Amino acid sequence: MTKSIGTRAKASGGGAPAAIGAARNGAKTLLIEYLHGLGGVGTMGAISKYYHGYRGGFTKEVPEGSSWAIESRMEWWRKEVRKPGGEIWFGTLGCGSVCEGDRVRGVVVAGPFGRGVVLAKTVIDSTGNADIAAAAGAECVYTDGTDIAVQGTGLPPRELGASYRNTDFTITDETDMVDVTSLFVYAKRKYSRTSFDQGRLIDTRERRRIVGEVTLNIPDMVTGRTYPDSIVKSQTNYDTHGYTVDPYLAMQMLSKRKSVTTWTPYRALLPKGLRGILVTGLGISVHRDSVPLIRMQPDLQNQGYAVGTAAAMVRDLGGEPRKVDMAKLQKHLVAKGILPETMIGAKDTFPLPDRDYEKAAAALASKPENLGLLMTDPKRSAPHLRKALAAATAPEARLRIAQTLAMIGDPTGIEEVIQAVRKAETWDKGWNYRAMGQFGNNMSPLDTLVYALGRSGDASTVSTILDKVALLDATVDFSHHRAVSLALERLRPPAAAPALAALLAKENMSGHALSNVGKAMDAHTKLDGSLTALAPRRNSLREIYLARALYRCGDHDGIGKRILETYLDDVRGHFARHAAAVLAGKK
Numbered sequence: 001m002t003k004s005i006g007t008r009a010k011a012s013g014g015g016a017p018a019a020i021g022a023a024r025n026g027a028k029t030l031l032i033e034y035l036h037g038l039g040g041v042g043t044m045g046a047i048s049k050y051y052h053g054y055r056g057g058f059t060k061e062v063p064e065g066s067s068w069a070i071e072s073r074m075e076w077w078r079k080e081v082r083k084p085g086g087e088i089w090f091g092t093l094g095c096g097s098v099c100e101g102d103r104v105r106g107v108v109v110a111g112p113f114g115r116g117v118v119l120a121k122t123v124i125d126s127t128g129n130a131d132i133a134a135a136a137g138a139e140c141v142y143t144d145g146t147d148i149a150v151q152g153t154g155l156p157p158r159e160l161g162a163s164y165r166n167t168d169f170t171i172t173d174e175t176d177m178v179d180v181t182s183l184f185v186y187a188k189r190k191y192s193r194t195s196f197d198q199g200r201l202i203d204t205r206e207r208r209r210i211v212g213e214v215t216l217n218i219p220d221m222v223t224g225r226t227y228p229d230s231i232v233k234s235q236t237n238y239d240t241h242g243y244t245v246d247p248y249l250a251m252q253m254l255s256k257r258k259s260v261t262t263w264t265p266y267r268a269l270l271p272k273g274l275r276g277i278l279v280t281g282l283g284i285s286v287h288r289d290s291v292p293l294i295r296m297q298p299d300l301q302n303q304g305y306a307v308g309t310a311a312a313m314v315r316d317l318g319g320e321p322r323k324v325d326m327a328k329l330q331k332h333l334v335a336k337g338i339l340p341e342t343m344i345g346a347k348d349t350f351p352l353p354d355r356d357y358e359k360a361a362a363a364l365a366s367k368p369e370n371l372g373l374l375m376t377d378p379k380r381s382a383p384h385l386r387k388a389l390a391a392a393t394a395p396e397a398r399l400r401i402a403q404t405l406a407m408i409g410d411p412t413g414i415e416e417v418i419q420a421v422r423k424a425e426t427w428d429k430g431w432n433y434r435a436m437g438q439f440g441n442n443m444s445p446l447d448t449l450v451y452a453l454g455r456s457g458d459a460s461t462v463s464t465i466l467d468k469v470a471l472l473d474a475t476v477d478f479s480h481h482r483a484v485s486l487a488l489e490r491l492r493p494p495a496a497a498p499a500l501a502a503l504l505a506k507e508n509m510s511g512h513a514l515s516n517v518g519k520a521m522d523a524h525t526k527l528d529g530s531l532t533a534l535a536p537r538r539n540s541l542r543e544i545y546l547a548r549a550l551y552r553c554g555d556h557d558g559i560g561k562r563i564l565e566t567y568l569d570d571v572r573g574h575f576a577r578h579a580a581a582v583l584a585g586k587k
């Protein structure tokens, strides 16, 4: 079957707003959704409440205020898509793309009536997972060998009469069918005594993302970078559901109380090298640490509407999203209340002038908040930081500057950092992996110093790090294990391998892979039957970090390799994906 359509918005978290934006602005629109209700996480995922997010713009017209009944919200989306003539295909899965060279021409679909192809002038991929863009060959970012950090995943119970159920009890890769199937099975056991049923949409907060023409990252966002093609304003505190990986955040975490306003440029929604397609929601081009800043429903609804409008605007221009008249689009978004007028044609505030880095480095000792700016361009910051270190006299100031230099790979002040770590004879209070309700630091002050030793690249720091490894066992907080692992894998000293192997041999340090659904069930009932089930994640992550560091330091009697191999079969797809990439030597 082949069907032709003007604009095809696929899937419905941000997909329904995109379809509404497209249809209202005159595009022939088809919305494809594999479940039987629109709204994504906000309805089928039972997250029927806003949390932060800018409530103006298109979001303002969505009824019921900041919390809603799932069924009535789904129906509102359906009606609003239909009113201007949008079509909806429920129970239809987007499972491939139709391309001519680098031009996406449509989507392969599978539904109740079989498989077929929908051709479209513009495809909007709102799967939240960049499914269609990935199928079209878009470069994507997802868990690889670089690190293992994913916000916690949930799957809501359905309790009669209840609506909102926010959960976070595992880490799921919804591109991995073993993971998806296992989760549905062990969650069923988890909820068997308390619930009527469970949700059908896995609530992942972090997913596969495209590499777009611009990628949002934390230092740029916290320093308020604006763009000439901003189309959405996001506004939220920093709800990380786990730990972060950006070195800036290791030294200076964003506060729970602070609401951060950021801007998303249109180019972050355009997969590099592909034409005819736009991506919305959690699948856009954004560093994983930045996802919590853009992911709130009010903001993604505005984003979806903006994208649908853009697609309608280019329908007479061959449907190519890059041809959009940005000034016209932004004007429309201002009228809709999505953007403030000041964003029309605003300048890209980057690159910053060199004097900004010079000033920020010179004042870093008294103004720790300057760190964000310095981390936007470590290469340009380094010479100014070295100058600031030479001029500083107070020990605290010298340590802050020296640590910053070490973090960006410059060992100029490494001796001060070594001495600070040596002075601490025991570990300080660490951070013991949590996901739900995780705000603030995920490393202790000593963790960040140890991490800085490794990032400096200076081999003279190894013995200092190994002194701290000797103090670890399974009763010690997760963040200390993570800090030494991150530091040692940077330096890769063979001398660290026996120490890491000895640590992994200590009681309860290894054997935490969940290689089949039975083990996953036990982990979620016997080991930690709580709603947040932190123990299975914490134990595995600690084991993976240490085994990875061991493997990268040259291994010891093949222990690191053997442990990583046990994770190749882990039902939690991110762990399997990560272990495979580390063993394959990929970074």
Ligand SMILES: Cc1cc2nc3c(=O)[nH]c(=O)nc-3n(C[C@H](O)[C@H](O)[C@H](O)COP(=O)(O)OP(=O)(O)OC[C@H]3O[C@@H](n4cnc5c(N)ncnc54)[C@H](O)[C@@H]3O)c2cc1C
Residues within 6 Å of the ligand: 010, 011, 012, 013, 014, 015, 032, 033, 034, 035, 038, 039, 040, 041, 042, 044, 045, 047, 049, 050, 051, 052, 053, 092, 093, 094, 095, 126, 127, 128, 129, 131, 153, 154, 166, 167, 168, 201, 203, 204, 205, 280, 281, 282, 283, 295, 296, 297, 298, 300
């Ligand atoms: C557990 C959890 C709690 C959260 N808490 C809050 C909160 O309290 N307040 C808040 O504002 N935000 C919250 N968020 C954030 C927000 O809900 C999500 O970031 C947002 O819904 C993501 O939107 P999306 O469009 O990217 O994806 P989704 O909402 O997941 O929408 C994707 C849609 O696409 C469909 N789909 C996927 N793949 C295909 C395919 N191949 N073919 C056809 N259809 C497909 C899905 O069925 C779904 O309808 C939470 C998120 C989670 C996971």
